[in-house]
Amino acid sequence: MAVLTYREAIRAALSEELTRDENVVLMGEEVAQFHGAYKVSEGLLEKFGPDRIVDTPISEAGFIGMGVGASMLGVRPVMELMFWSFYSVAFDQILNNAANVRYMSGGLINCPIVIRGPANGGTNVGATHSHTPENVLANHPGVKVIVPATAADAKGLLKSAIRDNDPCFFLENTILYGEKGEVSDDPELLIPLGLADVKRKGTDLTIVTYGRCVLHSLAAADILEKEHDVSVEVVDLRTIRPLDIDTVLASVKKTHRVLIVEEQKPFASVGSQLAYMIQREAFDELDGPIHRLATIDAPAIYSPPVEVEQLPNPQRVLKAALAAVE
Amino acid sequence: MSKKAAPTAESKVSCTGQSASAPINANLSKEEKIELHRKMVRIRRFEERSLRSYQSKKIGGFLHLYIGQEAVAVGCCSLMGKNDHVITAYRDHGHAMAVGMDTKALMAELYGKITGCSKGKGGSMHYFAPSLNYWGGHGIVGGQIPLGTGLAYALKYKKLTGAAMAFMGDGAVNQGAVHEAYNLAALWNLPVIFVIENNGYSMGTSQERSSAGPGLAQRAEAYGMNWGTCFGHDIYEVRATMDKFLTLAREKHQPAVVEIDTYRYRGHSVADPDKTYRTREEIEEYRNTKDPIQLFQKTLLAEGVITEALIEQIDTEAKAEADLAADFAEASPFPTPDDIQKDVYWEADNADKRTSKGRLFFD
Ligand SMILES: Cc1ncc(C[n+]2csc(CCOP(=O)(O)OP(=O)(O)O)c2C)c(N)n1
Numbered sequence A: 001m002a003v004l005t006y007r008e009a010i011r012a013a014l015s016e017e018l019t020r021d022e023n024v025v026l027m028g029e030e031v032a033q034f035h036g037a038y039k040v041s042e043g044l045l046e047k048f049g050p051d052r053i054v055d056t057p058i059s060e061a062g063f064i065g066m067g068v069g070a071s072m073l074g075v076r077p078v079m080e081l082m083f084w085s086f087y088s089v090a091f092d093q094i095l096n097n098a099a100n101v102r103y104m105s106g107g108l109i110n111c112p113i114v115i116r117g118p119a120n121g122g123t124n125v126g127a128t129h130s131h132t133p134e135n136v137l138a139n140h141p142g143v144k145v146i147v148p149a150t151a152a153d154a155k156g157l158l159k160s161a162i163r164d165n166d167p168c169f170f171l172e173n174t175i176l177y178g179e180k181g182e183v184s185d186d187p188e189l190l191i192p193l194g195l196a197d198v199k200r201k202g203t204d205l206t207i208v209t210y211g212r213c214v215l216h217s218l219a220a221a222d223i224l225e226k227e228h229d230v231s232v233e234v235v236d237l238r239t240i241r242p243l244d245i246d247t248v249l250a251s252v253k254k255t256h257r258v259l260i261v262e263e264q265k266p267f268a269s270v271g272s273q274l275a276y277m278i279q280r281e282a283f284d285e286l287d288g289p290i291h292r293l294a295t296i297d298a299p300a301i302y303s304p305p306v307e308v309e310q311l312p313n314p315q316r317v318l319k320a321a322l323a324a325v326e
Numbered sequence B: 001m002s003k004k005a006a007p008t009a010e011s012k013v014s015c016t017g018q019s020a021s022a023p024i025n026a027n028l029s030k031e032e033k034i035e036l037h038r039k040m041v042r043i044r045r046f047e048e049r050s051l052r053s054y055q056s057k058k059i060g061g062f063l064h065l066y067i068g069q070e071a072v073a074v075g076c077c078s079l080m081g082k083n084d085h086v087i088t089a090y091r092d093h094g095h096a097m098a099v100g101m102d103t104k105a106l107m108a109e110l111y112g113k114i115t116g117c118s119k120g121k122g123g124s125m126h127y128f129a130p131s132l133n134y135w136g137g138h139g140i141v142g143g144q145i146p147l148g149t150g151l152a153y154a155l156k157y158k159k160l161t162g163a164a165m166a167f168m169g170d171g172a173v174n175q176g177a178v179h180e181a182y183n184l185a186a187l188w189n190l191p192v193i194f195v196i197e198n199n200g201y202s203m204g205t206s207q208e209r210s211s212a213g214p215g216l217a218q219r220a221e222a223y224g225m226n227w228g229t230c231f232g233h234d235i236y237e238v239r240a241t242m243d244k245f246l247t248l249a250r251e252k253h254q255p256a257v258v259e260i261d262t263y264r265y266r267g268h269s270v271a272d273p274d275k276t277y278r279t280r281e282e283i284e285e286y287r288n289t290k291d292p293i294q295l296f297q298k299t300l301l302a303e304g305v306i307t308e309a310l311i312e313q314i315d316t317e318a319k320a321e322a323d324l325a326a327d328f329a330e331a332s333p334f335p336t337p338d339d340i341q342k343d344v345y346w347e348a349d350n351a352d353k354r355t356s357k358g359r360l361f362f363d
């Protein structure tokens, strides 16, 4: 065990997998000489050389499509998007080609690609750079979608994603890159995709969440415990697809009340899907309607103090949680 | 608006020209030459048969026929070695047969049957055969070109001597993804040939109404890439031209854009009544003077390689093969609703090797 930042944990996962399997390559804009726009790949060029750590031109459709093609022939590319927001210019390559090629070939072709990069708001970069497309991605059967909240999860999940034979989309968070946590240095310690993690145990309310909202929910849970005598269980999904609904339902059976917290626009969000599944599969367990806290429904605002209020934050979670247990 | 010719295509000599004496053609055995002819005939008869099945409503969706363009796919694919790969767009029946896919599985795919090459999950536009180095069959105009570039990247990364041929139409050259791929291929010296099958039209839009600049392949100059054009009605010329560029790709990792002048006799798809953008006379002119099968037949007769009787026999056999494929397709079962969720995830189909948890499918 060592204390690493989320950024270092991702780097460690990359480094270990690049060492383990020579078919793994890391590609993207500024990943090599510049050490990564967010310094995730710092030191990897020096360690693995330019054939394995590859700087690309600013051509997301071109280089992601190239990675998809290379993966069909057995390369295992890890493609960095400087921001997941830029997936829109490579949408066809990601969601037509990577997502569908196995199906349309009747199972003859695999696409073991990982596409990773940050997907979050909260950094005052405006609407074009603040997309959280996990719901859009997960809407496509054939793909896997991972959104880690902690350093340990980021490492263990990324390693699983790189070894996975299906296309895996790994959504990081620029605000979490500096967050520290205990991380195993065992190169064979993997966290399976599709396994949720109860980040805090409680009895009165289940908060289902993932990504940075896990941290907001834990902060709010502390206040709820101390000041309101409400015991909150925080379930971190970690993976959106496959989805560990069983862990969610087990928690609902205990608390009978649910709040979903997500950094998503509300319409047809991950939370919409969760709410449907919870009511469908645990209707009799619910003592009240399922509540949801999402991003306020508008493009991401630039104005720094206001953007904080547009996104979920501990105070907004606190308020929503109190409403949910009322 | 009539078809615009590729810059140098008009002046090229057909059939008995220099390309016949190019070593890649001169060294062909009699049997190999007959095989080239047979492949083109088989493709044409297969497609004519598929059209009849479409008209009798056995086939749904789109059906984009390759009739008239056969010399391109057959010529290019006849040059493939062990590490050469092919990817193309939705007008993909010719390439599929050129690499050696079985007509029964191809026809069954059109019929939407479980015995189809993609188990009825892909349809006409999405044929694949990775074991024959054939990577589709892609429905989005230009979307396959980055993938083809990736095949070349993988070859180079694995230090294999081979090349990828990424086919597209004359309309696809105006897609951004194509230009991104050109840049990557040239920047990284990837062994890929971008093959533009210029049949003059993208649906009903002629080249002159869609593409600026003097020629389509010439755009390669902007990326410092090699380029060439060729008269695609003459299979010898296709082979001679492509051989040159394939050798440069395999041996020197030089990518290229090759524009092959060709023509489709049928509408864009069978749903196109083909009455608005070109004349009957134009189509007839091509049919009568530039048909790739007729031209090659004449050449082979002149070379003394083939006889009228053998031509007749090949044609009869090709028709019988197409009928047999249709019978096979007809007799095959459809997939069942239980098959809908198979072949989505590798992990779901290999449950014993699954490492992830949680639900993969939703309802
Ligand atoms: C991105 C995209 N836009 C539009 C279409 C509809 N479409 C299918 S084929 C086609 C024409 C393409 O022409 P060309 O590239 O010349 O190929 P050809 O059909 O002549 O073989 C169009 C517009 C599509 N499939 N994909």
Ligand SMILES: [Mg+2]
Pocket (backbone or CB within 6 Å): B169, B170, B171, B197, B198, B199, B200, B201, B202, B203
């Ligand atoms: Mg065309």
